[in-house]
Amino acid sequence: xxxxxxEFKGISISLGIGLLAYFLAPFMPSFFGSIxxxxxxxxxxxxxxxxPASYQSGIGFTSSKLLEISIxxxxxxxNYTNIAHLGGLSFSLIALVLFSVLLITYFMAIxxxxxxxxxxxxxxxxxxxxSSAIAALAPSTTENQDDIAISMAVxxxxxxxxxxxxxxxxxxxxxNQTQLGFLIGGSLxxxxxxxxxxxxxxxxxxxxxxxxxxxxxxxxSPALIFFNFLSNKGNPxxxxxxxxxxxxxxxxxxxxxxxxxxxxxxxxxxxTAGKIVLTIAMAAIGLKVSFKKLFYSGKKGLAFGLFIFIxxxxxxxGLVLFI
Numbered sequence: 094x095x096x097x098x099x100e101f102k103g104i105s106i107s108l109g110i111g112l113l114a115y116f117l118a119p120f121m122p123s124f125f126g127s128i129x130x131x132x133x134x135x136x137x138x139x140x141x142x143x144x145p146a147s148y149q150s151g152i153g154f155t156s157s158k159l160l161e162i163s164i165x166x167x168x169x170x171x172n173y174t175n176i177a178h179l180g181g182l183s184f185s186l187i188a189l190v191l192f193s194v195l196l197i198t199y200f201m202a203i204x205x206x207x208x209x210x211x212x213x214x215x216x217x218x219x220x221x222x223x224s225s226a227i228a229a230l231a232p233s234t235t236e237n238q239d240d241i242a243i244s245m246a247v248x249x250x251x252x253x254x255x256x257x258x259x260x261x262x263x264x265x266x267x268x269n270q271t272q273l274g275f276l277i278g279g280s281l282x283x284x285x286x287x288x289x290x291x292x293x294x295x296x297x298x299x300x301x302x303x304x305x306x307x308x309x310x311x312x313x314s315p316a317l318i319f320f321n322f323l324s325n326k327g328n329p330x331x332x333x334x335x336x337x338x339x340x341x342x343x344x345x346x347x348x349x350x351x352x353x354x355x356x357x358x359x360x361x362x363x364x365t366a367g368k369i370v371l372t373i374a375m376a377a378i379g380l381k382v383s384f385k386k387l388f389y390s391g392k393k394g395l396a397f398g399l400f401i402f403i404x405x406x407x408x409x410x411g412l413v414l415f416i
Contacts (some may be wrong), residue, residue: 103151105142107380110134111373122211126285127372128224129249132242135379136387144380156238156377159370161339164229166367168346169360171311179308183416187279187308190408195316197404199323205397208390210235214244214396217320219405223248223282223311229313233337238381242298243391245375247398252282254367255402256289268413274301275416279309279409280402314344351352 114131121130131238144152180189198216205212213234218227224245231241259281263273273294281287284306291302317340 098150107155109379110376131376139380141385159374165369169363173351209240211240211243218248243394252286256286270297270342278302278305
């Protein structure tokens with residue numbers, strides 16, 4: 094009973110903060126999604142009101158296990174048929190940019206001396222789909238909650254800034270709608286960022302940008318395999334296919350959802366459930382983060398996030414003439 098009480102306390106406070114963030118998010122500015130709001134809420138509560146040791150076990154359980162479970166729910170939103178809709182040339186270019194950015198991320202995060210695995214997570218989130226990509230990679234890459242908090246904060250910041258600035262900057266270059274969609278959909282971090290920037294430039298640009306973005310999301314499974322291979326290549330005892338159970342489940346679900354038509358109502362349910370579970374996990378992660386450490390460590394994360402975002406934009410700008 095004592096063990097149950099320890100787990101219950103930590104789970105309850107994580108659940109409370111996470112659900113509050115989820116229901117408050119629609120009333121907040123667009124860049125304050127429920128995931129970021131829960132993370133910040135957890136950080137504020139954890140630092141202003143230090144919790145007794147009896148809460149830590151449940152918080153640890155919520156931050157790790159719910160993060161893994163959320164990944165499987167999020168897999169239902171990935172559909173490989175989006176690649177077919179994109180066309181061979183555009184998909185090849187997007188895949189080239191994505192895996193190039195991952196390679197640069199792997200090597201340059203070390204040069205920037207990013208704390209822990211935060212650089213890897215920032216680059217992975219930038220290359221693919223922001224917070225969801227970080228959530229998918231984090232459990233197999235780091236046990237440090239600060240790394241996850243830094244990376245989440247950085248990709249959400251630059252995703253929001255990019256959503257505002259890219260339409261203003263790109264409007265003066267005389268690009269056609271397909272090219273604008275390629276740049277926006279190939280660079281911004283989350284689907285929300287892409288939709289906000291793309292449709293601000295017109296319906297056709299928005300549609301093109303979303304199509305490109307969904308192809309990036311569809312590449313999440315091979316990107317996870319690729320990055321796990323990179324991160325374990327120096328360890329001969331670890332097989333390149335030795336992925337955690339939840340990543341194998343994630344890959345299996347993405348394949349099933351691409352070949353079997355799942356009713357829309359179920360897809361909406363899975364997407365909503367995944368977002369709620371991930372939001373609660375982020376609240377628990379925030380509760381374990383030191384604001385002081387986040388502030389000092391986050392400086393290098395911000396610099397690396399800006400660097401990798403600019404590199405990605407430069408790759409896309411160099412390829413846009415082929416579209």
